[in-house]
Amino acid sequence: MPSPKILTTSFHDQGVYPCPVCRVGKISHMPLMEAMACDFCQQIFTIDVEQQQIKMPSRQPPLIWYWNGFHWTEAQIEGVELGWAYVIAAIVFVLLPTTLIGMVAYNFPPKTESPLSWVPYVWTVLTFLLHFSIIIWLLIEVYQIPVGAYWRAIKERFVGH
Template sequence: MPSSKILTTSFNYQGVYPCPVCRVGKISHMPLMEAMACDFCQQIFTVNVEQQQIKMPSRQPPLIWHWNGFNWTEAQIEGVEFGWGYLIAAGAFVLLPTALIGIVAYNFPPKPETPLSWVPYVWTALTFLSHLAIIIWLFIEVYQIPIRAYWRAIQQRFLNR
């Protein structure tokens, strides 16, 4: 019985790799430069072949991806390490104001016959949604998620069918 071996590929300048930013295009070597570029989102990456990584210098601090032989690992911000403290702070930012408004609306409910008795409940939901939207927006800004490139790829995929 032949052994089935999974072959990993080493990262080098001659290869063509999936783009870690848009995940639609392919990155390849740019002639006469020590850089690679995506054919879809037009991002340019500097290359470190020894460490098997690429860096996106177009933002500060730059994002770094490591090649594991099959695909790119998740993006890391150079010099910044996010831990549990950030997740707890984000959860508290979303849940504490929502809980505060919800508890007040629950303990001091308006009389049902008043015309705007629904406002405290809608206000609680809007508090949750607005604080969650702020956290999502910060995540998109920090990791430079290319929403327009994703939208363009979805449109092209539906138009080509």
């Protein structure tokens, strides 16, 4: 019995591909330009057919995606290598302040009859949430995640405009 073949498509400038940024729209060739644009989030990409990549030049340093025959790879920042040190730093940034405040609240608990005895515990949770939201915000800014386009797509899908 012959094995089924998986058909991959090579990237070329006249094709239509899913948008790697918003993941909702489709990117296609822009007439009279060596570029492609998304029909949903309006991002413009420069193309390199030889290397099977597109680049988003609207930010510096630009984001690059490679076509693997099925879909776009994860976004990479041109000239920047994000390694494990950044992940560890982000984890420490979130957990160290939260742990310090939680340890102080645990070791020096307020008197239970005090009307504000809940403040240290809420402060610990808020510390975690705010530090975590800073990391999320940085990821959104670095990778230029189009949050507005996502909300618009969700609204169109569920509300049905």
